[in-house]
Amino acid sequence: MIKRVQFVKFKQFNQATFDFRPSNVTFLAGGNNSGKSSILHGLAVWEFCKIASLMERGEDAFLAVAEGRQGFGLGDDEFSPINLPSLKHLWTNLKTAKGEADPDGYTLKIRCEWDGTNEEKHLEFALSLANDRLFIKPTSSNLQAGDPVPTAALLPPFAGISAREARIVGALRRRRIGEGLAGAVLRNLLLDMYQANLRERERLRAGKSKISDNDLKRLRENDPWELLQEALRRTFSAELIIGDFREEYHSYINVQVSKGEVEGYKLTRWSKYNPKDLMVEGSGFLQWLSVFTLATADDVDVLLLDEPDAHLHPTLQSQMVEQLESLATRKNKQVLLATHSSEILKTVAHEKIFQVRRQGSGYLRDDRQKVGLLAGIGSDYAPKLDRIRNTKRLLFIEGSSDIAILKKFAEITGIEWHESWVPWQTTAPHKERGHVFRAISDEVPNLVAFSLRDRDDETFETVGPDLEEKGYKPTPNFHVRKWRRRYIEGYLILPRALSKAAGETEEGIVSRLRDDFGIAIGESFKQSEAPSAILDMRAKEILRAFDVSSAEVASHFTADEVCEDIVTILKQLDSSAG
Incomplete structure (x- = not known):
């Protein structure tokens, strides 16, 4: 290897x-153009x-x-x-x-x-x-x-299959694959494997009426054609049928796909099912087939797979990886697999992932590094990261409207809002956001980040006086904050502002809040230590019931109506903006 x-x-x-590392499968990951x-x-x-x-x-x-x-x-x-x-x-x-x-x-x-x-x-x-x-x-x-x-073979994403594929020599096959047209030589590769299998079966038969059970068992466990057919039966309930081919007579290679019920090594074709040409199968099937045709070949030691997950459903991506790892181990092959698939990278062990980046490439040291990798850190084409490199300020928020709410309240209260805060929307917990922060910090020295998230169903006692999350180990420049109310929208349920946004009377809003939601809004609404009914109300449902947007409601607040928690966060963001 x-x-x-x-x-x-x-x-x-x-x-x-x-x-x-001398492992069977290494996953090459990283940003675009890495x-x-x-x-x-x-x-x-x-x-x-x-x-x-x-x-x-x-x-x-x-x-x-x-x-x-x-x-x-x-x-x-x-x-x-x-x-x-x-x-x-x-x-x-x-x-x-x-x-x-x-x-x-x-x-x-x-x-x-x-x-x-x-x-x-x-x-x-x-x-x-x-x-x-x-x-x-x-x-x-x-x-x-x-x-x-070592003998290496490159396989780019599948393309180029046609209904008529003639027999071609090795140099032309390599050219087609190099041009990104692996499909143009797939039938040739399959025919080679099939004919080699026929020759081996004839050798094992050696004039007898059938192959011995032991020889047949070894053949099925090691022969490329047998391994490929078995993988097809297990994955797609399908088998390949190779038509007769004599170079002095046939012009094109005929490969069809048959499907049916599988029992052991036997496939029984479905009733009234007619085998179809390979070309009409879906792109996912053809991508998978091209990968495993190369993977099972005996004359390749090192497989170079460039995004073999292209065209594959996420479930099939994971299954393909499992089968590749099993096959590579059995055949003692080395696989270098370049991928952008988050489905694959999330499931494989971190020590198998080789991150390619400008500032030092290597295998991941722990699972935490996956977070930054999946976020696209290290890519040359990441506009959000480019902004963070320039401003060195990062603001994690949960909802798509959170920034609009904060900006509107900043305008109303006269607290400066700094566009240097680059929003990063995610529902991930603070711990996972911290992994992203540390990964970005490796590329952006002196990065400062705030992480704002809703309290949701957690208790009030998990929130400190300045909205810090109690029990979270402090990290320099990474400020963890949690809204005292269930959601940020809980700071918007003010009858007067709701009435303006919804076009209803304030008295009607008060009645609906009382009758439909059991909520009474009083003088304590803006206080940080508001009654538990206010802190725990399901504000998102209330806004949906009134059919109003968060930003629209916020725009109807006055400075003396904005809740204390909102002012606390705005002042913290202002003082940390740099």
């Missing part, structure tokens, strides 16, 4: 090293260099004895691992020119390291570009004849 990858001037990695796909692309380019070297220079092309040899050139039309506008896009900032440190022009380098039989092995390729011609040579290797070298 590959344990370390080093890049020099490859795409956004001017110089970068990534250390991977480099997840580039890591996979770099490994795909390394694999291409390895294959091209074998084809051009023979079996000893990248052994230790090959160091110092001249490189060989390829035309841009022969480069197939990934799709690029031009080959110069392989280089960081498109700069391919040689410098003092690399006078021969081989400026881009990709190095992989893995554990060999007795010692750590490594193989490094360097690339040069001249007149749209790509030159490749091994620049560092300790490989000896017979040393196994």
Whole structure:
């Protein structure tokens, strides 16, 4: 398994090293443009260099004895691992020119390291570009004849399937996958697996009428085609049917899907069900099939899966991960899986998640780091985070109308409202918000945050004099506050303001509050220590009953009617705005 990858001037990695654990599945996660796909692309380019070297220079092309040899050139039309506008896009900032440190022009380098039989092995390729011609040579290797070298295969999100797929050679298959058209070669891959299975069955039969039970058991547990069919039966109650194919006669590969009842290794087709061509199956089925076709193949050691969860329902995403982990362990494969799926990242163990980010990449140390990761921290494309970097002020709120209420009350009371407070809406508890705060603080020094949440069904005794939450361990610059009333809307149920917003008489509002909700609003309404009936009233239901918005009611308050708790929070936000 590959344990370390080093890049020099490859795409956004001017110089970068990534250390991977020898686990079967590693989940690459991070913001957009963080480099997840580039890591996979770099490994795909390394694999291409390895294959091209074998084809051009023979079996000893990248052994230790090959160091110092001249490189060989390829035309841009022969480069197939990934799709690029031009080959110069392989280089960081498109700069391919040689410098003092690399006078021969081989400026881009990709190095992989893995554990060999007795010692750590490594193989490094360097690339040069001249007149749209790509030159490749091994620049560092300790490989000896017979040393196994990992074989990597990249699979982008599924696309490109057609009704007619002809038999194509390996180089063209790699090009199609590199172009993001894995569907264009899926039937070829399935046919290869099926024909290999037929040959193995014939070998095991060896002239007998049937395969022995022990041989059949081993075949079903290890053969790629058998494993794929079993996974299809278990997941989709389906099997693949490969049509006859003779290269001298057939032009296209026929693959159909049959569905029915599954019992053990047997699928009984549903009554009156006619098998359908592979192409008409849903995108989720085809995405899953392309992933597991590659995962079960015996000739791949390292699977590079770029967002394999695309098109999959959340339930199927989790199931796919479980099956991949089981299959990778059974077949001793390494899987590097790049994903944005919160469904996947929420369920997998933190030690399997490798966060790719500009300021230091690595495996998560604990579950708390998942919170910041799922919030998009580290992404180059996060406008909210960009604002926080500029203002260094963060305000956690629960409801979509909370900011509008606070702004209106600030205007009425004459307390300054600072737009530097960047709102972050979430129903998560203070503890989880604290994880987000700490994750953002790693990127934004001197960050200050307030976390406001409703009391809901918790007791009054959990709220302190300044609305701090009792029992919460203080964190520097992270101010935890809880409304003394059940909801922030509880500070809006003032008959005069309600009557203005609802277009009813104040007397009618008072009657409805008394008769429908058992609430009587008196002089103590604005006080922090109001009667328990006021503190605990279900204000959201009341506002819905009157069919008025929170902000609209707030706009009809006067300065001397605004509740003390609201004033307390507004003053705290004003003094901490910086």
